[in-house]
Each structure stands twice: as C-alpha cells, then as structure tokens.
Amino acid sequence: MVTHILEAFALVFDPTVLVVVLLSALFGLFVGAIPGLTATMGVALLVPVTFFLAPIPAVACMVTATAMAIFAGDVPGALLRIPGTPASAAYCDEAYAMTRKGESELVLGAGLLCSTLGGLFSVLVLMTAAPALAETALRFSSFEYFWLVLLGLTSAIFVSPGSQVKGLVSLMLGLLVASVGFENPAAFPRFTFGSAALMSGFQLIPVMIGMFAVAEIIRYAVSSEGPLDEVKQTIGRVFRGQGAVLRQYRLPILRGSILGTVVGALPGAGADIAAWIAYGVSKRWSKTPERFGTGHVEGVVEASAANNAALAGAWIPALVFGIPGDSITAIVIGVLYLKGLNPGPAIFVEHPQNIYAVFLLFLLANLLLPPLGWLLIKLARNVLHVPRSVLMPVILLFCVVGAFAINNTVFDVGVMLAFGVLGFLMEANGFPIAPTVLGVVLGGMLEQNLVTSLIKANGHPLMFVERPIAAGLGVATLLVWLSPLIFRRRR
Amino acid sequence: MKLPDTATGGVILVFGLAVALYARTFPPMPGQNVGPGLLPTAIGVMLAALGAVILASGLSDKRTEIVASARWTRPMAIKVIAVIADLVFYISASNTLGFFITSFVFLCVLLAAFGANRRALVPVSAVATLAIHYGFYTLLHVPLPWGLLERIAW
Numbered sequence: 001m002v003t004h005i006l007e008a009f010a011l012v013f014d015p016t017v018l019v020v021v022l023l024s025a026l027f028g029l030f031v032g033a034i035p036g037l038t039a040t041m042g043v044a045l046l047v048p049v050t051f052f053l054a055p056i057p058a059v060a061c062m063v064t065a066t067a068m069a070i071f072a073g074d075v076p077g078a079l080l081r082i083p084g085t086p087a088s089a090a091y092c093d094e095a096y097a098m099t100r101k102g103e104s105e106l107v108l109g110a111g112l113l114c115s116t117l118g119g120l121f122s123v124l125v126l127m128t129a130a131p132a133l134a135e136t137a138l139r140f141s142s143f144e145y146f147w148l149v150l151l152g153l154t155s156a157i158f159v160s161p162g163s164q165v166k167g168l169v170s171l172m173l174g175l176l177v178a179s180v181g182f183e184n185p186a187a188f189p190r191f192t193f194g195s196a197a198l199m200s201g202f203q204l205i206p207v208m209i210g211m212f213a214v215a216e217i218i219r220y221a222v223s224s225e226g227p228l229d230e231v232k233q234t235i236g237r238v239f240r241g242q243g244a245v246l247r248q249y250r251l252p253i254l255r256g257s258i259l260g261t262v263v264g265a266l267p268g269a270g271a272d273i274a275a276w277i278a279y280g281v282s283k284r285w286s287k288t289p290e291r292f293g294t295g296h297v298e299g300v301v302e303a304s305a306a307n308n309a310a311l312a313g314a315w316i317p318a319l320v321f322g323i324p325g326d327s328i329t330a331i332v333i334g335v336l337y338l339k340g341l342n343p344g345p346a347i348f349v350e351h352p353q354n355i356y357a358v359f360l361l362f363l364l365a366n367l368l369l370p371p372l373g374w375l376l377i378k379l380a381r382n383v384l385h386v387p388r389s390v391l392m393p394v395i396l397l398f399c400v401v402g403a404f405a406i407n408n409t410v411f412d413v414g415v416m417l418a419f420g421v422l423g424f425l426m427e428a429n430g431f432p433i434a435p436t437v438l439g440v441v442l443g444g445m446l447e448q449n450l451v452t453s454l455i456k457a458n459g460h461p462l463m464f465v466e467r468p469i470a471a472g473l474g475v476a477t478l479l480v481w482l483s484p485l486i487f488r489r490r491r
Numbered sequence: 492m493k494l495p496d497t498a499t500g501g502v503i504l505v506f507g508l509a510v511a512l513y514a515r516t517f518p519p520m521p522g523q524n525v526g527p528g529l530l531p532t533a534i535g536v537m538l539a540a541l542g543a544v545i546l547a548s549g550l551s552d553k554r555t556e557i558v559a560s561a562r563w564t565r566p567m568a569i570k571v572i573a574v575i576a577d578l579v580f581y582i583s584a585s586n587t588l589g590f591f592i593t594s595f596v597f598l599c600v601l602l603a604a605f606g607a608n609r610r611a612l613v614p615v616s617a618v619a620t621l622a623i624h625y626g627f628y629t630l631l632h633v634p635l636p637w638g639l640l641e642r643i644a645w
Contacts, residue, residue: 052631165548169503169541172534176510179531186520188527191513214574221570221605222492222563390611393601394619396574397594400581401623405633410582417578428492429499447530454525 001352008356011056012364020057021064021361025368028065029376032072033383034391035082036220039069039271040327044212045395047205047335048402055339055354060361062335066328067365070271070307071115071373075380078107087271087307090279097295109238110245110297111304112373114253117246118305119366121257122264122312126319127359130348133320136469137345142456143464145321146449147473149442152323153435154480156268160432161276164484170431174439175446177202183444185451197411204334206403206412207419207440211433212327213399214420217392219427238377245297252282252302260306264313268434270326271307278306312362319343319355323442330437492563496549504542511535573604589638590628594620 011017024046031042043062050058073084077092078099098107157167181201182189192198246253256278263274282302283292292299314325322343324330336343341354348355376383403416423433457463465471514531577597585593598616607615627633637644
C-alpha cells in the first residue's frame with residue numbers, strides 16, 4: 001500500500017500535472033464567476049482538452065476546475081445578486097444583503113473558508129468510504145448491479161426538484177438515447193435507420209456539450225439582460241474576523257459538510273440541491289431563524305460547506321460502481337472510460353495508485369482554494385465585467401470544435417446542436433436534465449445487467465432477490481418508489 | 492419557450508407509442524425469451540403512459556399558458572435563430588470553406604446578433620479563430636479542415 005501511495009505522489013507532483021492543476025484552477029474560477037457559465041458546463045468544455053492529456057492530468061483538470069468553480073459562483077452572487085453557478089443560488093440574496101450592509105469581506109471570506117472545510121471533509125469521507133465499498137462491490141453479480149443501477153436512477157427522480165412525472169420522462173429519454181446503436185446484448189442495430197454514423201450510438205461527449213453548454217448559451221440568448229446591480233465598495237481584508245465566525249458556527253459547518261457529502265453521493269443530485277437543502281436545514285435549526293434573509297451569515301456558512309462537499313461526495317458512487325453522483329461526475333465517467341480508467345471496484349485492486357492520486361488531487365485542489373479564491377475576490381471587479389455578448393459566441397465556437405474533435409466528424413456537431421435544443425426545450429418546460437444524463441450514462445449498464453440476470457434466472461424471478469445484498473437493494477428501491485404514497489397518507 | 496402540458500403530453504404519448512411499436516419489430520436473441528426489443532419496448536410503454544398523465548393534467552388545468560409564451564420578444568428570437576443557423580452553417584460549410592473562413596463568419600454573425608460592440612466584431616472574430624485553431628490544430632493535433640485555403644495549409 002505504501003508503495004502505491006508513493007506512486008500516487010509521484011503521479012500527482014509531476015510538473016505537467018501541477019501546471020495543469022494551476023491552469024484549470026484559474027479556468028474554474030473564471031467559469032464559476034461568470035454568470036451563465038456553470039461548473040458542469042466548464043467540465044463539458046474541458047472534455048476535448050482532457051482527450052489529449054494522460055489519465056491523471058485529465059482527472060486533475062476536472063477535479064480542480066469544479067472545486068474552484070463552485071466557490072467562484074458565490075462572488076457574483078454576493079456582489080451583483082446573480083449567482084455565478086446554480087450552486088450559489090440558494091443563498092445569493094442573503095449574501096447580497098450582507099454586501100449592502102458593507103459586509104462583503106465577511107460573507108465572501110466565510111464562504112471561501114467554509115467551502116474549503118466542506119470540500120476537505122468530503123474528501124476524507126471519499127478516502128475512507130470508497131475503498132471499503134469497493135471491497136464489498138467486488139462480490140457483486142449482475143443481480144446486485146441491476147438493482148444498484150435501478151436504485152440510482154430511482155433516487156435521481158425522487159431527489160430532483162419539480163414534477164416526478166416529468167423527471168421520469170427525462171430518464172426514459174436518456175435510456176432511449178443510450179439504446180441507439182448496436183452496442184447491446186444482441187448486437188442488433190437499434191434506431192439507426194440505416195445511418196452508419198449512428199451504428200455505434202450517440203457519443204456521450206457531444207450529447208453532454210449540447211445539453212450543458214449549448215443549451216446554456218440558448219438560455220442566455222433568451223434572457224433579458226438588465227443593468228447590473230453592483231454595489232460599489234472596495235473589498236478590504238477578507239480573512240479578518242473569520243476565526244470567530246468559524247468557531248461560532250462550527251456545528252452548522254459540520255452539518256452542512258455531512259449533508260453535502262450525502263446529497264452529492266445520491267445519483268442525480270449535486271451541489272445546487274445540496275445548497276438548497278443545507279440552507280433550509282440551517283434556518284430550521286437556527287437559534288435566530290428570524291435573521292435569515294436580512295444578511296445573516298449562518299445559512300451562507302452551512303450551504304457553502306454543503307455545495308463544495310457535494311463534489312467529492314458524488315465521486316463515491318462514480319468511482320466504486322460507475323454510477324455518477326451528479327451531472328459533473330456523469331461527464332467524468334465518460335472521460336474515465338475514454339482514458340481506460342474504467343470505474344468500478346476492480347480499479348481499486350488493479351490500479352490503486354490511480355485512486356490514491358485522485359484523492360491527492362482532491363486534497364490539493366481544496367488546499368489551493370483559499371489562496372486562489374482570495375485572489376479572485378480581490379480581482380472580482382475586473383472578472384465580472386467581461387462582456388458576455390463577446391464571451392458566449394467564442395464559447396459556442398469552442399463547443400463546436402470540441403464536439404468535432406472527439407471523432408473528427410461534423411456529425412457530432414449536429415448531435416451537439418440537436419441535444420442543445422432538446423436540453424433548452426426540456427428545461428424551459430420543467431423537465432429536469434440530470435435524469436436524462438444519468439439515463440444516457442447508465443442505460444447500457446442497466447440493460448446488460450438486466451438481460452444477463454434474466455438469462456441466468458431462466459424464468460425464476462425470485463433469483464433477483466435470492467442473494468442478501470441484491471434483496472436489500474431491491475427492497476430499498478421499492479421503498480423509494482412507495483415513499484410518496486407513505487408520506488401522502490401520513491399527511 | 493413554455494409549451495402547454497397538453498402539447499408536451501400529447502407529443503410524448505405519440506412518441507412513446509411509436510418507439511414501443513417499432514421496438515416490437517426487433518428480432519429476439521436465438522434461444523432466449525429476452526432480446527434487444529425488451530428495454531426499448533418498456534421505455535416506449537413508459538413514455539406513452541407518462542405522456543398520457545401529463546396530457547390529462549394539462550386538460551384538467553384550466554389556466555391558459557398563452558401568457559407565458561407571449562414573453563418572447565423579437566430580439567430574443569433573432570438571437571436564438573442566429574445560434575441555430577450559425578451551427579447549421581458550420582456543419583454544412585466547414586468542410587468546403589475550411590475552418591478559418593467558416594469560424595470567422597460564424598463569430599461575426601453571432602457577435603453581431605448578441606449585440607457586441609461593432610468595432611470589436613472583426614478583431615475578436617479573427618483573434619478567437621486563430622487562438623482556437625492554434626489550440627486544437629497545432630497543440631492538440633485535431634485535423635480541422637482547410638477547405639479553400641488548402642494551399643496555405645501548415
């Protein structure tokens with residue numbers, strides 16, 4: 001084990017990797033700070049670049065950029081009342097209210113430090129939970145995997161906000177997209193309509209760039225951009241008085257970190273949902289709930305810890321089972337497959353140094369957050385004034401070239417456009433995107449394990465619940481499905 | 492672009508039925524009861540059922556959704572059409588015109604549609620095209636097409 005850890009250090013503290021970490025940190029800060037560019041979009045934009053990097057720098061790129069982007073989203077939230085990423089939306093009004101009271105240093109500094117603490121907490125959970133889970137997962141057969149995937153897809157529907165019927169439609173669309181092509185147990189070309197380009201199905205990356213980046217650009221096009229509500233004040237010493245804040249709110253910070261890690265690990269729910277729940281929980285248990293909404297730091301502290309904690313939490317199911325915990329890890333899984341780092345319990349046994357390297361990268365990214373975040377706060381004025389009317393067209397061209405680069409064909413650019421329009425229409429009509437993405441990523445795994453299990457069972461459905469873990473997962477899935485009925489009856 | 496639930500529900504219902512019926516035509520695996528049609532059929536049936544639920548809730552909801560869709564203004568429509576038309580232009584023209592010409596036009600059109608500063612149009616388009624070409628073609632070795640400029644290719 002010690003040799004594997006030393007190998008991991010050598011992998012991470014390589015000059016190339018460190019340069020990649022620094023550049024992607026700056027990229028992440030920029031993407032997070034510009035409203036309309038989300039952390040997920042940032043990762044989608046990084047994919048074509050990771051395509052040409054070695055596995056560890058590729059992972060480094062995505063880990064660092066997201067850790068930075070989620071905090072960076074707080075900055076325009078506090079200064080302009082526009083959340084930089086959806087993960088900052090929950091406490092944006094609160095942070096802005098503090099800025100109006102002249103406390104922008106306090107809220108941004110507290111957000112920065114709590115993001116770091118939340119991030120470090122969830123990395124520690126990832127480091128302990130993932131190897132332990134992987135050991136159990138090594139004994140899984142197709143029955144356990146079938147239930148696990150079904151449980152993951154189920155929780156994605158029930159965790160996502162809004163109508164569950166619409167969430168299910170989104171999921172079905174994702175599964176349908178995944179079933180296109182001949183990569184199925186019978187190797188029969190499905191839904192290809194004679195097109196050679198569709199034989200191997202839709203490529204994951206153009207689909208993702210479409211749904212997360214192009215859809216976002218169309219959304220920007222239809223948004224009416226008003227004048228910015230900027231509070232003019234100079235930002236003083238960011239870290240002054242933060243010790244007292246951290247001491248006073250140590251319990252909410254811990255609670256937010258735990259909550260964020262758990263929500264992150266649930267498939268389909270990521271940093272944005274974690275922040276909403278944490279802010280609500282904070283208000284519910286606060287000694288002074290009446291101060292929430294008037295510029296009170298307590299909720300910001302807890303939700304900041306939660307949204308950053310969700311990031312590493314989402315990697316737990318992603319690394320151990322290949323089931324993404326949020327939209328970001330859905331993209332990451334696609335990249336890991338491209339890099340030959342197929343997620344699953346086997347990688348923990350066969351290439352543990354790579355797993356330790358991922359842990360180290362997470363630690364490194366979170367330790368870099370305070371100094372780089374401080375820099376962003378100081379330079380915020382310049383970053384926030386980059387005109388989006390110039391930025392968005394350049395990003396769209398970047399998307400085009402990125403989608404093209406995966407297979408060097410414009411067919412994929414067409415796929416990107418189609419899914420961009422689809423993603424925009426879905427979101428505008430209340431159909432969540434996350435279940436679709438999960439369906440696209442997990443469709444093949446669901447079908448393969450279902451068909452294998454059905455063949456093994458050979459007409460005896462009880463085989464699906466004969467093994468204890470399979471039975472437990474099956475019961476858990478059914479309970480989630482029945483939960484709305486149970487709760488409704490109680491009310 | 493908010494559509495009424497009756498419309499989305501109806502579309503999903505019909506689409507689901509079409510998927511399910513088409514998936515029935517997939518051949519089974521030899522010697523097995525299950526085959527490539529199993530999951531797509533299930534997806535189609537689920538979609539049709541969910542579409543029916545959304546359709547029903549749309550029919551019972553008396554509020555009209557026309558108010559929401561009326562918020563689409565002319566400048567918004569122009570911007571969205573510009574994004575889609577620009578992408579279609581890139582897909583159809585990049586191989587013949589080449590990356591430089593297509594991207595330059597692509598950016599000029601979109602920058603103008605998004606209301607960027609007029610004096611910035613040409614310099615921004617030129618610099619961004621060159622930068623993206625350098626990054627992807629020179630550094631990452633993506634074979635971006637040269638098209639009409641084949642003779643100056645490097």
